[in-house]
Amino acid sequence: MSSRSNIILALSAAVAAGGCGDISNPSRSNFYDWRLVVGIDSLTFHWPEDHTVRVWVQDTLSMPANTQAGIDTWKRQFLYQEFDAVLVPDSATADVLVGVTIPPAAARAIRLGSMAPECTGDTTFPPLVGSTIVLPFHIRVVPRTLDPEGPATQACLRLTVTHELGHAMGLFKHSPNPNDLMAPDPVSGPTARDRNTVQQLYHFEADLTASR
Amino acid sequence: MRTALLLTSLLLPSALAAQSSSTFYAGLGATWSSKLVEDVIVSDVITTQPAIAPTIMVGGATEVFPRYDVDIELQFTTGSYSADTKGKGSTKLGTLRTFSATIGLDGPLFKPPFRWRASVGVLKYLPSEDRGMFLQGGPLKFLLGLGAQYRRPVSSAIDLSVTLRYDFHRFTTDELQRQGFSQTQQVHRLGLAVGIAMGGRR
Ligand SMILES: [Zn+2]
Numbered sequence: 001m002s003s004r005s006n007i008i009l010a011l012s013a014a015v016a017a018g019g020c021g022d023i024s025n026p027s028r029s030n031f032y033d034w035r036l037v038v039g040i041d042s043l044t045f046h047w048p049e050d051h052t053v054r055v056w057v058q059d060t061l062s063m064p065a066n067t068q069a070g071i072d073t074w075k076r077q078f079l080y081q082e083f084d085a086v087l088v089p090d091s092a093t094a095d096v097l098v099g100v101t102i103p104p105a106a107a108r109a110i111r112l113g114s115m116a117p118e119c120t121g122d123t124t125f126p127p128l129v130g131s132t133i134v135l136p137f138h139i140r141v142v143p144r145t146l147d148p149e150g151p152a153t154q155a156c157l158r159l160t161v162t163h164e165l166g167h168a169m170g171l172f173k174h175s176p177n178p179n180d181l182m183a184p185d186p187v188s189g190p191t192a193r194d195r196n197t198v199q200q201l202y203h204f205e206a207d208l209t210a211s212r
Numbered sequence: 213m214r215t216a217l218l219l220t221s222l223l224l225p226s227a228l229a230a231q232s233s234s235t236f237y238a239g240l241g242a243t244w245s246s247k248l249v250e251d252v253i254v255s256d257v258i259t260t261q262p263a264i265a266p267t268i269m270v271g272g273a274t275e276v277f278p279r280y281d282v283d284i285e286l287q288f289t290t291g292s293y294s295a296d297t298k299g300k301g302s303t304k305l306g307t308l309r310t311f312s313a314t315i316g317l318d319g320p321l322f323k324p325p326f327r328w329r330a331s332v333g334v335l336k337y338l339p340s341e342d343r344g345m346f347l348q349g350g351p352l353k354f355l356l357g358l359g360a361q362y363r364r365p366v367s368s369a370i371d372l373s374v375t376l377r378y379d380f381h382r383f384t385t386d387e388l389q390r391q392g393f394s395q396t397q398q399v400h401r402l403g404l405a406v407g408i409a410m411g412g413r414r
Contacts, residue, residue, distance in 0.1 A: 021396075023383070025249075025253075081303055
């Protein structure tokens with residue numbers, strides 16, 4: 001056999017030896033229920049893949065930066081750009097509004113004394129007309145310390161707005177696992193379980209649509 | 213590393229031209245790649261694959277045995293890549309560039325002016341955005357290649373060259389592994405470039 005044939009044969013063998021099998025995707029079986037219960041129905045909503053969600057945020061207590069960090073956190077959970085969102089300056093055209101309520105100093109002082117967490121938040125589900133969500137979603141965060149610009153409160157606001165954005169993305173139920181970002185009182189995350197859940201949500205057929 | 217490779221590509225032709233047994237070639241063309249990942253989420257089957265990508269290649273060879281050359285080849289591709297969900301449509305994920313550097317051995321194929329090439333090297337993925345499967349950057353992969361080249365004189369010093377390249381590597385990324393993907397994906401690429409060749413045997 002010629003040296004040329006030897007080389008070609010050797011290389012072909014090397015290619016063949018490395019050529020078996022394909023990448024294997026994760027099972028994503030570890031997830032929690034996200035559906036909205038209306039009467040006897042459990043309903044799914046997620047933003048369409050071709051829709052960039054418009055988020056308006058009140059410009060106080062570094063909330064634009066915290067909200068952008070929350071959006072970026074959720075975008076990082078996806079492999080195929082299923083979700084996208086941007087901050088917009090006009091609240092009238094936004095899909096999601098993020099507001100800040102600062103309680104009076106006295107109330108904050110009392111809460112601090114009761115060792116309450118640094119902040120709270122909530123998301124108001126918009127009215128449902130038939131199978132249409134009438135936008136916008138309203139997110140509210142509330143700092144509960146005397147130093148709302150301090151690092152502990154800022155970390156709390158960032159985690160809380162990320163959790164609330166999760167609700168506005170369609171994660172309408174809380175995770176039963178306290179480590180998850182979508183736990184009722186989150187302390188960290190997102191976890192692999194949050195990621196599996198939101199990835200599955202965005203490949204599930206939606207029962208609800210959203211419009212203004 | 214990129215600066216060193218750029219310097220090599222700039223200096224190689226002149227260094228090789230100093231030796232009569234050396235060849236320099238450059239070409240423009242296109243590269244097709246097989247899928248990078250196939251994923252299943254709920255009932256969606258999602259295939260991520262680069263589009264056919266414009267390609268630049270440069271190479272230099274020097275004779276080591278009678279009729280056999282050792283060469284260095286640099287190749288750059290730039291194109292889009294997308295995620296196609298079976299039965300639903302496609303999402304453009306951005307621009308994906310690749311840079312490869314290979315060292316090869318080439319020799320006569322059938323009869324002149326055809327030549328074969330066998331190579332090993334590295335391939336670096338350079339996504340336009342660290343996002344999705346490239347969240348932690350593009351991987352560097354080991355590459356095996358095969359190829360053929362045809363040369364036809366067009367002037368006293370310059371030949372027209374047609375270069376065909378096939379290469380193989382196994383693909384995964386740090387982010388895919390972090391998200392629980394196991395094994396690696398076999399990726400095949402096929403490129404064709406038309407260009408010029410100078411020096412060496414004609
Ligand atoms: Zn909640």
